Amino acid sequence: MDRQGRWMEIQDCIPVWRQLDAAQQGRILGALTSRRVSGGDLIHTGGLECTGVLLVRSGRLRAYILSEAGREITIYRLFPRDMCLLSASCMIRSIQFDITVEAEKDSQLWTIPADAYRQVMAESAPLSNYTNEIMAARFSEVMWLVEQIMWSSMDRRVADFLLAESAMEGTARLSITHEAIANHLGTHREVVTRMLRYFQGEGLVKLSRGAVELLDAKGLEALGRA
Amino acid sequence: MDRQGRWMEIQDCIPVWRQLDAAQQGRILGALTSRRVSGGDLIHTGGLECTGVLLVRSGRLRAYILSEAGREITIYRLFPRDMCLLSASCMIRSIQFDITVEAEKDSQLWTIPADAYRQVMAESAPLSNYTNEIMAARFSEVMWLVEQIMWSSMDRRVADFLLAESAMEGTARLSITHEAIANHLGTHREVVTRMLRYFQGEGLVKLSRGAVELLDAKGLEALGRA
Numbered sequence: 001m002d003r004q005g006r007w008m009e010i011q012d013c014i015p016v017w018r019q020l021d022a023a024q025q026g027r028i029l030g031a032l033t034s035r036r037v038s039g040g041d042l043i044h045t046g047g048l049e050c051t052g053v054l055l056v057r058s059g060r061l062r063a064y065i066l067s068e069a070g071r072e073i074t075i076y077r078l079f080p081r082d083m084c085l086l087s088a089s090c091m092i093r094s095i096q097f098d099i100t101v102e103a104e105k106d107s108q109l110w111t112i113p114a115d116a117y118r119q120v121m122a123e124s125a126p127l128s129n130y131t132n133e134i135m136a137a138r139f140s141e142v143m144w145l146v147e148q149i150m151w152s153s154m155d156r157r158v159a160d161f162l163l164a165e166s167a168m169e170g171t172a173r174l175s176i177t178h179e180a181i182a183n184h185l186g187t188h189r190e191v192v193t194r195m196l197r198y199f200q201g202e203g204l205v206k207l208s209r210g211a212v213e214l215l216d217a218k219g220l221e222a223l224g225r226a
Numbered sequence: 227m228d229r230q231g232r233w234m235e236i237q238d239c240i241p242v243w244r245q246l247d248a249a250q251q252g253r254i255l256g257a258l259t260s261r262r263v264s265g266g267d268l269i270h271t272g273g274l275e276c277t278g279v280l281l282v283r284s285g286r287l288r289a290y291i292l293s294e295a296g297r298e299i300t301i302y303r304l305f306p307r308d309m310c311l312l313s314a315s316c317m318i319r320s321i322q323f324d325i326t327v328e329a330e331k332d333s334q335l336w337t338i339p340a341d342a343y344r345q346v347m348a349e350s351a352p353l354s355n356y357t358n359e360i361m362a363a364r365f366s367e368v369m370w371l372v373e374q375i376m377w378s379s380m381d382r383r384v385a386d387f388l389l390a391e392s393a394m395e396g397t398a399r400l401s402i403t404h405e406a407i408a409n410h411l412g413t414h415r416e417v418v419t420r421m422l423r424y425f426q427g428e429g430l431v432k433l434s435r436g437a438v439e440l441l442d443a444k445g446l447e448a449l450g451r452a
Contacts, residue, residue: 018292049391065369065372065373067373067376067377068377071376071377073372073376075372081297090359092359092362093359093362094359094360094362094363094366095362095365095366096366096369096370097366097369097370097373111248121351121355122351123351124348124351125348125349125350125351125354126356128351128354128358129348129354131358132318132354132357132358132361133319133320134317134320135358135361135362136318136320136321136361137320137322137369138365139321139361139364139365140320140321140322140323142316142365142369143291143322143323143366143368144300144322144323145372146291146368146371146375147291147323148292148299148371149372149375149376150293150297150375150412151294151295151297161382171332185238186376207361
């Protein structure tokens, strides 16, 4: 893709792009790399690694945390035009946690190396303020998660997850295993299986191998609400 | 306090202070107000309120979230020279959650109105980058909390809480009720009482009315670890 094409695409991902001067834009465009990944690929595995700032051109990414025992919990999803900051956590000293990022679908990504992004952010108030907004948005998603974990019952969480997946995929028939649902929610497969069987008994879903079909979205929405 | 005295104190709270120009410093100093609060006072109650950026001069604040049913969970503490951003959440559009802030001890605070802070942050890359670091630090505390809630057993969480309180207060004898511990950890009083009685049976703590005395810090540290 030529420089002009990249310029247009980056501007879509970074709304403050026009507030950077030519030298700043040049530093980012010069360092930018493009990458294709397949669904299931690990893109960032936390720890000391500093993958850089990721911009999603197409596809979908999932960010999650891992326990020592290998349990997962999804903390957020990234869609086209979203920016993943936490894969460049070396850039911001106070980020003291690790996330893992995987491609949920075949995806095309831009990577801005952490050094280039940090240099521009250090001198550009617009880019720094925008970065702040992105951080606050991810922080908000995690606070929502805390509230879910703390105050929401597991039936409510499974129901909300199914409804959100169905809306995101645009279908009532989800191709997903009980294991995968458990990994999203940070619980055990057995807990999810028990809950889904209960939902099936209530006529809310229909289970088949590797799939969950939503039969009664309104019923799922009403579940556990006063 | 005269302007020079305030200048010195603010510089202690905001390490990038010298990187602001005279007009920016003047805007913040001109808008700054001082306030004394007593232990137990509510300082910020979330929702639409925009209390402003709080700087702790002395004392201690606690930030927590509240469920609809009135249950609490502590998300972080603020100590002298700390800055509370989330009490000015109106300032950053993407902050989509409410916290409550209370004084845990008699405290002296500076308040920078959100408008003044936002105006300076919009044009100052150093202040914006510093704000980013503060946000990332709070975000990290919440991620630690998620890991605790998800992967840590309740005995480990109560033991860690007692050890942290003891280190913070500089005493092995904590004046704290079971109810208050439950509120910090987002659980029920009965759960905490049961756990503390178990700890007492193991010779780890001694319970008395309104107090918990740590008898065996090493034992508490070892608890539940492989």
